[in-house]
Amino acid sequence: MPATRGRVEELRHLGLREYLRFGVSNVWVTDDVRVDLGDTIKVVDMTIERNIRLMEMIVVDPNIQRGEPVIRGTRITAHTIAKIVEEGAAIDEILHDYPTLDAEKIEAARLYANAHPRPDRPSFPEGGKEVFRMSVADLARP
Numbered sequence: 001m002p003a004t005r006g007r008v009e010e011l012r013h014l015g016l017r018e019y020l021r022f023g024v025s026n027v028w029v030t031d032d033v034r035v036d037l038g039d040t041i042k043v044v045d046m047t048i049e050r051n052i053r054l055m056e057m058i059v060v061d062p063n064i065q066r067g068e069p070v071i072r073g074t075r076i077t078a079h080t081i082a083k084i085v086e087e088g089a090a091i092d093e094i095l096h097d098y099p100t101l102d103a104e105k106i107e108a109a110r111l112y113a114n115a116h117p118r119p120d121r122p123s124f125p126e127g128g129k130e131v132f133r134m135s136v137a138d139l140a141r142p
Contacts, residue, residue: 055115057108069112071105074098081106082113 027035058069058078069078076098084094091103 051111054104054108054111057105058112069116071101071109074100074105076101076109078109078112079118081109085110 025036025038027037029035057072059072060067060069064070065075065077070076071078071081081094081098081101085106091106094106095101095103
């Protein structure tokens with residue numbers, strides 16, 4: 001397949017697949033730098049397919065965790081796991097603490113949380129106040 005030469009700015013208007021459609025597999029960015037579009041598109045396609053598969057591991061159901069996004073088959077929220085990863089926990093630690101997860105589900109939670117940041121929500125509605133709080137330990141008292 002032939003190669004084409006041109007500055008990146010001039011080439012951006014066409015999608016990568018359009019180059020391949022017209023039989024162009026190589027784009028010369030500079031006189032010394034060539035991009036093989038065939039390999040690039042394969043990598044992009046594989047990444048997109050993987051991310052779609054990972055995102056399908058996260059579900060939102062109003063009957064589970066009040067509609068918070070959870071990892072499919074669990075009641076563990078995606079943002080909880082993403083926060084633990086963000087705080088520096090090793091994957092092995094997380095797997096020990098959450099045995100229903102695997103490394104792929106942890107990656108799915110991280111990916112989802114990055115794509116859908118949790119809006120900061122106040123503990124109470126604005127102007128509201130806590131009136132009564134009771135824990136399970138309070139119920140056990142005589």
